[in-house]
Amino acid sequence: MSPAAGARVPLLPGNKPVRRATVSGAVFNVSTSIIGAGIMSIPATLKVLGVIPAFLLIVIIAFLTDVSVEFLMRFTHSGESITYAGVMRESFGQVGSVATQICVMITNLGCLIMYQIIIGDVLSGNGSSGTGHSGVLQEWFGIQWWNSRDIAILFTLVFIFLPLVLLRRVESLKYSSAIAVLLAVVFVGISSAMAIYAIFEGKTSNPKLIPSLDKQTSFFDLFTAVPVIVTAFTFHFNVHPIGFELGKPSDMISAVRISLVLCAAIYFSIGLFGYLLFGDAIMSDILVNFDKSSDSAMGALLNDVVRLSYALHLMLVFPLLNFSLRVNLDELLFPKKPLLATDTRRFVILTLGLLVFSYLAAIAFPNIWYIFQFLGSTSAVCLAFIFPGAIVLRDVHGISTRRDKIMATIMVFLAVVTSAIAISTNIYNFFGNKS
Numbered sequence: 001m002s003p004a005a006g007a008r009v010p011l012l013p014g015n016k017p018v019r020r021a022t023v024s025g026a027v028f029n030v031s032t033s034i035i036g037a038g039i040m041s042i043p044a045t046l047k048v049l050g051v052i053p054a055f056l057l058i059v060i061i062a063f064l065t066d067v068s069v070e071f072l073m074r075f076t077h078s079g080e081s082i083t084y085a086g087v088m089r090e091s092f093g094q095v096g097s098v099a100t101q102i103c104v105m106i107t108n109l110g111c112l113i114m115y116q117i118i119i120g121d122v123l124s125g126n127g128s129s130g131t132g133h134s135g136v137l138q139e140w141f142g143i144q145w146w147n148s149r150d151i152a153i154l155f156t157l158v159f160i161f162l163p164l165v166l167l168r169r170v171e172s173l174k175y176s177s178a179i180a181v182l183l184a185v186v187f188v189g190i191s192s193a194m195a196i197y198a199i200f201e202g203k204t205s206n207p208k209l210i211p212s213l214d215k216q217t218s219f220f221d222l223f224t225a226v227p228v229i230v231t232a233f234t235f236h237f238n239v240h241p242i243g244f245e246l247g248k249p250s251d252m253i254s255a256v257r258i259s260l261v262l263c264a265a266i267y268f269s270i271g272l273f274g275y276l277l278f279g280d281a282i283m284s285d286i287l288v289n290f291d292k293s294s295d296s297a298m299g300a301l302l303n304d305v306v307r308l309s310y311a312l313h314l315m316l317v318f319p320l321l322n323f324s325l326r327v328n329l330d331e332l333l334f335p336k337k338p339l340l341a342t343d344t345r346r347f348v349i350l351t352l353g354l355l356v357f358s359y360l361a362a363i364a365f366p367n368i369w370y371i372f373q374f375l376g377s378t379s380a381v382c383l384a385f386i387f388p389g390a391i392v393l394r395d396v397h398g399i400s401t402r403r404d405k406i407m408a409t410i411m412v413f414l415a416v417v418t419s420a421i422a423i424s425t426n427i428y429n430f431f432g433n434k435s
Contacts, residue, residue: 021245025174026255032177034263038232043274045225050210062264068388078397091394103379104237108325115314116362122311124149164319168341180316195273226418234380237324385415
């Protein structure tokens with residue numbers, strides 16, 4: 001039996017047949033994979049780009065994401081591999097496989113650490129930041145030993161993360177993913193309602209429809225918004241785990257397209273209403289804006305609901321990113337071993353090891369948001385566009401059409417150029433601010 005055929009056998013040991021995943025379950029899992037921490041930076045990109053360019057950028061990147069996933073699925077089912085790293089190995093050898101695994105691990109591990117940092121900020125605050133930030137639990141119950149940052153994150157890890165990451169099939173996460181999508185909609189809905197109320201109260205400023213270039217914002221600063229949107233749409237590390245549990249490749253394409261439309265609508269909604277609500281005072285993390293004290297009890301309650309709904313959303317996104325991280329780490333460390341889900345001892349050791357490491361990192365380095373944003377943007381661009389485009393251009397199976405190669409060339413060129421400009425601008429701004 002070929003490896004590709006082996007992908008279609010049950011993931012769990014034993015001879016009992018495993019029921020195929022459903023398209024609706026895949027939609028929830030793909031949507032949850034897409035909507036992570038990136039949504040919180042979307043409003044800030046509208047401040048930089050203006051409403052119209054930001055909308056066009058979201059649409060363009062969503063379209064290119066659909067194209068890149070279709071490329072990945074087609075080349076996967078034309079070869080013998082069952083993972084993203086395996087497809088890259090077929091095209092570029094061991095170097096391509098390791099590069100993919102490293103990018104997945106940088107992106108996903110960075111996100112898992114960031115999620116715990118954000119959850120800790122929401123529940124218990126971050127007194128070391130010097131911003132006077134306090135968490136929801138501390139606002140409600142005062143400062144107690146049990147609502148300290150370390151304990152709050154540990155409680156989340158043991159009682160929420162652990163039961164979910166021990167599930168061995170992605171399809172098993174469809175219900176938690178459905179709740180995660182609902183929580184994201186709640187987050188957007190409350191933000192939208194607050195913005196509309198502020199409009200009627202005359203408390204909003206007119207948003208910029210196009211970017212305004214001045215001494216503080218240069219033309220090159222506009223490119224720094226691109227990696228933020230790219231990162232927000234990057235879920236390619238979960239294409240294979242989700243796709244191979246479906247009945248046929250066309251089901252995955254359908255699930256991805258539905259998810260992209262849903263997520264693009266959610267992104268633009270939170271971007272527009274968040275920008276309307278806070279104007280040019282919008283922060284790179286919109287939750288910081290909601291953390292400010294409100295002038296009414298209802299406003300304070302809505303602020304807490306927004307923060308908690310998104311913290312709960314991240315808790316339910318965590319197992320999906322952990323799933324692909326664990327698979328890629330196992331493939332890198334134990335390439336000759338049988339399927340991970342069939343080896344309970346290896347599965348549990350890797351699962352617990354990743355949980356402990358990410359927890360210790362989140363506790364030890366509570367202010368690493370921008371470092372991982374930088375690493376996540378570079379690795380996310382590779383996973384989303386550069387690697388799929390390179391696979392099509394390499395065309396080891398001889399299935400690329402002329403249109404495919406044109407699209408792949410455009411995709412790789414845009415990704416490399418915009419990413420290089422964004423990285424250079426960020427480095428220049430960082431050292432410029434230091435001086």
